[in-house]
Amino acid sequence: MIVDTDQARPARQSGTIRPVTHEDVPALKTVIDANGLFPSDMLDDMLAGYFSGDASDDFWLTSDDGGPVAVAYYAPERMTQGTWNLLLIAVDPDRQGQGRGSALLCHVEQALAARGERVLLVETSGLPSFARTRAFYQKCGYEEEARIREYYQAGEDKVVFRKLLTVSISENY
């Protein structure tokens, strides 16, 4: 999933990270639209399995600071033991530069590590316009692991970032 994220060094930011609820959906659509990621009405289908419990290994988290201001969605890779994929992470543009993206990503990593998962992958575009996104993942300790040429469309590669998960002492975000 192609995403945009905040780039600044983590500053002290308030709010809590918690699972997404039905009530969050309109605000999360606004976050999706503001980032221009994909048509936000796709969110209903993407969340359907999570809300129904049919996709019980789909995890959706939000950063709530007077309302949902960021979203992360991650799920296991099929046919693997302990490998996960961060399918979406996005922060409200008005709340970027406050470390919310980094905090949300660290939260995901620690939640996965705590349950014994091994690897988190993130996939994004190789286009120049996604340089900030790729820099964000690198800043968060992700290595460029692979590149599939011409993946998304002619001329647009997919870049796969990867991080080995380890349990660390909880940080104060």
Added chain:
Amino acid sequence: MIVDTDQARPARQSGTIRPVTHEDVPALKTVIDANGLFPSDMLDDMLAGYFSGDASDDFWLTSDDGGPVAVAYYAPERMTQGTWNLLLIAVDPDRQGQGRGSALLCHVEQALAARGERVLLVETSGLPSFARTRAFYQKCGYEEEARIREYYQAGEDKVVFRKLLTVSISENY
């Protein structure tokens, strides 16, 4: 998907390549079991969307020679324009070495190219025990495009093979 395939140079082999039907399922389970790929009762779930029409972009083909003796399953990669993934290809061990795997794979490539698709990916294990499978894809013109370390489990990489699709003159298999 991890697969096993025949390795011999394509020999003249009889039979037809056609879409999978409900009646093929027991024979295809036998092919899956004989190759030790995954529990063959998973096939029912894998085929459910294809048979119901809900997954109308899932394609399942069999090589029929007095009954189904091989199977191929391919589907589009989400969020791409023209990139597909060969999720399964397997040949009855008693019918391997007759060029059936190569013929089935060529058929898939030509069917995709004919509808204007661009890229076919195949993913398999990096373990030494899958050397024959990787050699099969290389023989069929696939390049090793990427490797995700420790993907399937600790110590087992995923290798991604890739081929750019082009329409070619039909061959007699």
